[in-house]
Amino acid sequence: MKVVKFGGSSLASAEQIQKVFDIIKNDSERRIVVVSAPGKRMKDDVKVTDALIAYYQAYKHQEDLSVHQEWIIERYRIICTELNLDDSVITDIQKNILSLALLPVENRFTYDTFLAAGENNNAKLIAEYFKVKGLNSRYVHPQDAGIIVTSDPSNAQLLKTSYKKIKYLTELDEILIVPGFFGVTEQGNVCTFSRGGSDITGSILAAGIKADVYENFTDVDGIFAAHPGIIRNPHAIVELTYREMRELAYSGFSVLHDEALVPAYRAHVPLIIKNTNNPDYPGTRIVTKRSTKGAPVVGIASSSGFSSIYINKYLMNREVGFGRRVLSALENLGIRFEHMPTGIDDMSVIVRSKYMNKQQEKALIDNLTESLHPDELYVEHDFSIIMLVGEDMKEHAGVAARASRALAVHGISIAMISQGASEVSLMFIVKEKDEKEALRAIYDEFFFEI
Ligand SMILES: Nc1ncnc2c1ncn2[C@@H]1O[C@H](COP(=O)(O)OP(=O)(O)O)[C@@H](O)[C@H]1O
Numbered sequence: 001m002k003v004v005k006f007g008g009s010s011l012a013s014a015e016q017i018q019k020v021f022d023i024i025k026n027d028s029e030r031r032i033v034v035v036s037a038p039g040k041r042m043k044d045d046v047k048v049t050d051a052l053i054a055y056y057q058a059y060k061h062q063e064d065l066s067v068h069q070e071w072i073i074e075r076y077r078i079i080c081t082e083l084n085l086d087d088s089v090i091t092d093i094q095k096n097i098l099s100l101a102l103l104p105v106e107n108r109f110t111y112d113t114f115l116a117a118g119e120n121n122n123a124k125l126i127a128e129y130f131k132v133k134g135l136n137s138r139y140v141h142p143q144d145a146g147i148i149v150t151s152d153p154s155n156a157q158l159l160k161t162s163y164k165k166i167k168y169l170t171e172l173d174e175i176l177i178v179p180g181f182f183g184v185t186e187q188g189n190v191c192t193f194s195r196g197g198s199d200i201t202g203s204i205l206a207a208g209i210k211a212d213v214y215e216n217f218t219d220v221d222g223i224f225a226a227h228p229g230i231i232r233n234p235h236a237i238v239e240l241t242y243r244e245m246r247e248l249a250y251s252g253f254s255v256l257h258d259e260a261l262v263p264a265y266r267a268h269v270p271l272i273i274k275n276t277n278n279p280d281y282p283g284t285r286i287v288t289k290r291s292t293k294g295a296p297v298v299g300i301a302s303s304s305g306f307s308s309i310y311i312n313k314y315l316m317n318r319e320v321g322f323g324r325r326v327l328s329a330l331e332n333l334g335i336r337f338e339h340m341p342t343g344i345d346d347m348s349v350i351v352r353s354k355y356m357n358k359q360q361e362k363a364l365i366d367n368l369t370e371s372l373h374p375d376e377l378y379v380e381h382d383f384s385i386i387m388l389v390g391e392d393m394k395e396h397a398g399v400a401a402r403a404s405r406a407l408a409v410h411g412i413s414i415a416m417i418s419q420g421a422s423e424v425s426l427m428f429i430v431k432e433k434d435e436k437e438a439l440r441a442i443y444d445e446f447f448f449e450i
């Protein structure tokens with residue numbers, strides 16, 4: 001049995017939904033279908049989820065709602081009309097979208113309920129279309145599918161006990177259409193995963209029913225060795241390990257949510273990234289162990305939006321508890337850290353800029369000045385990370401030297417280098433303005449002749 005997830009790009013229009021129907025009809029093993037909200041139809045389009053966010057903001061600030069409501073309803077209306085669906089489908093969607101503006105604005109789950117409406121209405125629409133086309137299908141709400149989550153709005157985590165209930169889905173005869181992106185708390189509140197979280201729903205269901213495979217359909221032929229928006233015709237990856245994918249997803253391969261890997265990985269379910277527009281293409285397989293020995297670098301990801309807290313103190317290495325005081329200061333202010341490259345007398349703590357506001361930054365500097373008496377302490381912004389990933393990197397000497405040389409040839413200065421003990425990845429930190437050029441330089445070094 002297969003669990004299949006379709007992203008917003010695969011469901012953005014009636015034409016795309018027809019392709020999805022063919023993909024399901026052509027393989028009777030594809031029994032559980034997780035769907036996102038309608039995504040972008042073209043480059044400058046708006047995702048329904050983003051339109052729902054704008055709608056919520058207008059509601060919260062008591063602004064005119066009609067423009068938002070009409071835009072969202074119209075998106076669904078166009079799809080319903082082109083699919084020749086009965087008027088009752090769009091009438092129900094319309095009622096649902098309008099009813100969001102009756103929810104108590106002060107409730108901490110209201111925002112998530114707005115967002116979840118994108119996938120929830122789409123799942124109902126698609127289940128109806130499949131039925132009209134003669135497929136025995138059924139819409140299943142995440143609560144009925146057993147996706148019970150923690151009460152962390154916009155950042156839900158699955159409760160482990162959920163897996164017991166999810167298993168029963170295998171007993172149902174129909175093709176099940178489940179909205180992605182959200183679960184329900186034990187108290188019955190709608191709570192979403194973080195953005196892009198429909199991938200997580202698919203992975204949870206695949207793990208819960210011990211699927212033979214989890215197929216994640218998107219708008220590219222699979223995973224490329226670098227972001228196709230930055231590198232022209234990047235090398236396509238046939239097979240990746242979960243560890244490699246985790247590193248790449250974290251560092252910018254937005255094709256798959258990084259949290260989506262864990263459930264499938266733990267349940268030993270292989271994951272395949274496939275293209276809705278080219279479903280016969282084999283795609284990229286994400287597996288526990290690669291079948292062949294590989295090149296030192298399988299993929300290079302980049303991501304912007306990092307800040308660095310630089311601390312220098314002579315004889316820092318002799319001061320017991322120095323690192324602990326740095327991390328406690330971050331913890332006390334609720335700032336999470338991402339990386340911590342160190343020298344003998346200095347260290348840098350790398351954080352995502354969006355998780356440290358101006359007040360937290362000031363409080364952190366005051367706190368560290370008082371507790372550490374550093375020789376130098378400052379915060380710098382606008383950094384990007386460039387991550388080279390490959391399980392076989394440890395068996396090849398000179399990877400860091402090759403990458404550094406490629407950056408030097410292009411006159412790009414490296415702010416920091418960091419490598420984890422696992423040697424699955426090697427990270428370069430550069431200024432944001434150099435990110436794209438740095439990625440291209442390193443990509444050419446490792447993939448030019450492939
Ligand atoms: N290394 C990569 N390989 C393939 N796609 C990538 C990569 N890095 C980023 N992407 C982007 O991920 C997009 C697909 O992910 P996403 O927009 O979340 O799709 P969906 O709408 O199917 O959920 C692709 O269109 C591509 O631009």
Ligand SMILES: N[C@@H](CC(=O)OP(=O)(O)O)C(=O)O
Pocket residue numbers: 006007008009036037039047049050118180181194195196197198199
């Ligand atoms: N619609 C949600 C969840 C999601 O996973 O969407 P997509 O599959 O289009 O990335 C979002 O935009 O965040």
